[in-house]
Amino acid sequence: MPVYPVITGNTLEPVNEFPMTVPCPECKEVVVTRVDFSAGALTYLLVIVMMLFGLVCCAFIPCCVNSCKDAYHYCPNCQHFFGVYKRLRLDRTRLIVI
Ligand SMILES: [Zn+2]
Numbered sequence: 701m702p703v704y705p706v707i708t709g710n711t712l713e714p715v716n717e718f719p720m721t722v723p724c725p726e727c728k729e730v731v732v733t734r735v736d737f738s739a740g741a742l743t744y745l746l747v748i749v750m751m752l753f754g755l756v757c758c759a760f761i762p763c764c765v766n767s768c769k770d771a772y773h774y775c776p777n778c779q780h781f782f783g784v785y786k787r788l789r790l791d792r793t794r795l796i797v798i
Contacts, residue, residue: 717771740770
């Protein structure tokens with residue numbers, strides 16, 4: 701029996717940036733998520749750090765590398781948004797780098 705990520709309501713907590721097999725609550729099918737990448741907190745932090753170290757000409761690189769961006773998981777059939785995998789997120793008490 702396959703093991704699915706935990707789903708709460710219509711969203712789930714993606715565990716990584718790779719497509720996942722999940723049951724879609726909208727189209728009622730088991731799908732492999734479509735992943736879109738978008739710049740997130742880690743992307744901007746890396747850009748700022750690179751500029752502080754004088755790497756201004758290379759500071760755009762984190763904006764072009766998917767492994768520096770957050771991953772948004774969608775259903776490929778109905779475009780239902782499942783959740784986002786954030787590489788850097790602020791917890792209430794601590795900074796978490798994944
Ligand atoms: Zn769907």
